[in-house]
Amino acid sequence: MNFLNLRHNRIVLLSNGSFKNLKHLLELDLSWNKLKRLELGSFTGLSNLQKLKLDHNNLSLKWKSFPSGVFAPLTSLKHLNAKYNDRDGFLACKNVITNLKHLEMLELDIDESPDCTNINYGFSKLTNLKSLRTGYCDLTFLSSYTFENMKYLQFIDISRCSISEVHDGSFENQKQLKVLNISQINFDIYDIFNIVENFRSTPIQKLVMTHTLRDAVSLEWDDFFNCLKKSGIKELQMGGNSFVHVLGKYPLPPTLEIFDLSYNNLNKFQFEMPNLMQLKLQNNGLGKFLASNRYSKQSAKQLEYVDLSFNQIQSLSFSIFHNHSKLKTIILSHNILSDISFDMSTLPTLEMLNLSHNKIQAFSEESMNDISNIARSSGLKIDLSKNNLQCGCNTLPFIQWMHEHHRIFFGINTYRCNWINNSVITIFPLRPIVLQLEKECASYTVLIACITSGIALACVVLVGGLVYRYRWRLRYVYHMTRSKYKRYRPILDDGHYTFEAFISYSDEEQDFLFKDVIPNLEQKESLKICVHQRDFLPGEDITQNITNAIHESKKTVCIITRSFLDSYYCMFEFNMARMESIYSRGGQNILFLVFLEQIRPSELPLVMLELVQKQSYIEYPNDEQGNVVFWDKIKETLIT
Numbered sequence: 001m002n003f004l005n006l007r008h009n010r011i012v013l014l015s016n017g018s019f020k021n022l023k024h025l026l027e028l029d030l031s032w033n034k035l036k037r038l039e040l041g042s043f044t045g046l047s048n049l050q051k052l053k054l055d056h057n058n059l060s061l062k063w064k065s066f067p068s069g070v071f072a073p074l075t076s077l078k079h080l081n082a083k084y085n086d087r088d089g090f091l092a093c094k095n096v097i098t099n100l101k102h103l104e105m106l107e108l109d110i111d112e113s114p115d116c117t118n119i120n121y122g123f124s125k126l127t128n129l130k131s132l133r134t135g136y137c138d139l140t141f142l143s144s145y146t147f148e149n150m151k152y153l154q155f156i157d158i159s160r161c162s163i164s165e166v167h168d169g170s171f172e173n174q175k176q177l178k179v180l181n182i183s184q185i186n187f188d189i190y191d192i193f194n195i196v197e198n199f200r201s202t203p204i205q206k207l208v209m210t211h212t213l214r215d216a217v218s219l220e221w222d223d224f225f226n227c228l229k230k231s232g233i234k235e236l237q238m239g240g241n242s243f244v245h246v247l248g249k250y251p252l253p254p255t256l257e258i259f260d261l262s263y264n265n266l267n268k269f270q271f272e273m274p275n276l277m278q279l280k281l282q283n284n285g286l287g288k289f290l291a292s293n294r295y296s297k298q299s300a301k302q303l304e305y306v307d308l309s310f311n312q313i314q315s316l317s318f319s320i321f322h323n324h325s326k327l328k329t330i331i332l333s334h335n336i337l338s339d340i341s342f343d344m345s346t347l348p349t350l351e352m353l354n355l356s357h358n359k360i361q362a363f364s365e366e367s368m369n370d371i372s373n374i375a376r377s378s379g380l381k382i383d384l385s386k387n388n389l390q391c392g393c394n395t396l397p398f399i400q401w402m403h404e405h406h407r408i409f410f411g412i413n414t415y416r417c418n419w420i421n422n423s424v425i426t427i428f429p430l431r432p433i434v435l436q437l438e439k440e441c442a443s444y445t446v447l448i449a450c451i452t453s454g455i456a457l458a459c460v461v462l463v464g465g466l467v468y469r470y471r472w473r474l475r476y477v478y479h480m481t482r483s484k485y486k487r488y489r490p491i492l493d494d495g496h497y498t499f500e501a502f503i504s505y506s507d508e509e510q511d512f513l514f515k516d517v518i519p520n521l522e523q524k525e526s527l528k529i530c531v532h533q534r535d536f537l538p539g540e541d542i543t544q545n546i547t548n549a550i551h552e553s554k555k556t557v558c559i560i561t562r563s564f565l566d567s568y569y570c571m572f573e574f575n576m577a578r579m580e581s582i583y584s585r586g587g588q589n590i591l592f593l594v595f596l597e598q599i600r601p602s603e604l605p606l607v608m609l610e611l612v613q614k615q616s617y618i619e620y621p622n623d624e625q626g627n628v629v630f631w632d633k634i635k636e637t638l639i640t
Helices: 189-200 221-228 365-378 396-404 430-469 471-486 507-523 542-551 562-566 568-583 606-613 624-639
Strands: 003-005 027-029 051-053 079-081 105-110 131-137 155-157 179-181 206-208 235-237 245-247 258-260 268-270 278-280 305-307 329-331 352-354 381-383 416-418 424-426 499-504 553-560 591-595 617-619
Touching: 189 221, 365 396, 396 430, 499 507, 499 542, 499 568, 499 624, 507 553, 507 562, 507 624, 542 553, 542 568, 553 562, 553 568, 553 624, 562 568, 568 591, 568 606, 591 606, 591 624, 617 624
Parallel strands: 003 027, 027 051, 051 079, 079 105, 105 131, 131 155, 155 179, 179 206, 206 235, 235 258, 245 268, 258 278, 278 305, 305 329, 329 352, 352 381, 499 553, 553 591, 591 617
Antiparallel strands: 416 424
16 A cells, blocks of 8 residues: 545544554545644654645644654655644644654744744754745744755745745845745735845746735836846746736846736736747736737747736737747637737747637638638637627628638537527537528628619719719819919909900811901901910910810800811810800800801700800801991990
């Protein structure tokens, strides 16, 4: 028999020779009994016993529970657990444990009684002791004498002690100390710095100080890490404190591999972390900060694990995980994410992405492509349980993608999604859901396409009709606006114009213009007229010249011939003059038609026929007497 389990019984007394025939026993568990007293020969015969558990009993020095030399037969004992007995049962006093020379691990209660004022009493001969863990602990202060006789300790756990004062040099003699647990002690900043100051010369590897700084504090982080820089610190557990801002100008210690700041009040965190492997920031309030900032100042090339769960994260900075070439696990559960907003294309080694308990409805196409690429190389697993997944036409590509890559989803048989009719269904197996969605959404797609096409066609027809109907008005407004902003034009609202008339004619009527119009109106009657061959500005766009000429002329006279009706620019001049009369002259007719040829009404455009019907025209006669009346009529029209 190597192991004897007697825990959770009602043993009150261990009599002499109780185990004398169990010389091969290696481990004895007497925890959770009613033990109140041990007799001197209680452990006789247990020369090979290596582990003894006496915790959670009623043993006490004041009840003389431990006769001097009671542990003497335990010559091979390496691990003694006697914690959580009576608070007055400090075994280090009265030389109870001094003969356990092979003891490596000791768990006991500590009481600063008048008979035992210093806990190092009784440890001087325990040269193999490497681990000390306290149960009940009434230790009130730490000094350079506290662990004076325990120079070989590698592990010290004094959590839950009642320490209220820390002196300088409390751990300066612990040259082999690797792990220190001071959690559950209500320290202040000065106590913490008095402790870590010792680590400039102590090879500490793990410091546990959870629930230690319970009041809101502002720690000088650069100074704090400067004390640890030469210690070789590998793990730092500082969860359950009251830190708000954790920002550093300088990098974390190069040896630090695990940094735990969970369960704080963080709303800002940023460090350069050259060799950090695990970062635990769960249960904080970093959501707003991480939406536009990174937690690592530069690269985090050694980081393999990061926990950002319970941080009220709605979105993450796109580059938050850039230069994380070894990252394997990202935990973002219990946040309010609606999609993957960060860049995943730079995470080739990612093996686990926990997005459970968020508000994700579907992934974007870019995210799906990135995940597919990573999964092919690293065997990526994703947890999407407890999200607001949608099974609808808008998310059909996502559901199809999930069906194709269902093996990457952790616990997919528990996933649920909101169906088209707002019911909630189990998403697995995916194939029937994909087929049903494709059927449902196909009819919707045809209907939506038809309705969309119909609406688009109606809009095109409507817009085209309006543009065609008001084409001349639109062109007029365009050219007038262009004229206004392109160069300076005088404002003619006072009724004064540069020209009495703008003459619109086709090039075939040039002889009539220069032999009849100009001599009779300009030379004889001194009327200033505008003709395009003479008065248009060189280098100006022709349509702009036409618009300006009409706008700066009191009247527009159109020489109507069949050539005029066939000319694009002649009809342009006619319509611009018509728009001018409607929109700039308050409805006053400024158009006057001169028919140089006999043209049937059926050959005229409707808008021109309206002017003919209003008698706003004159026919050119072919006799001298008629010519006199003709030019008098023209003159009368231009000056009125």
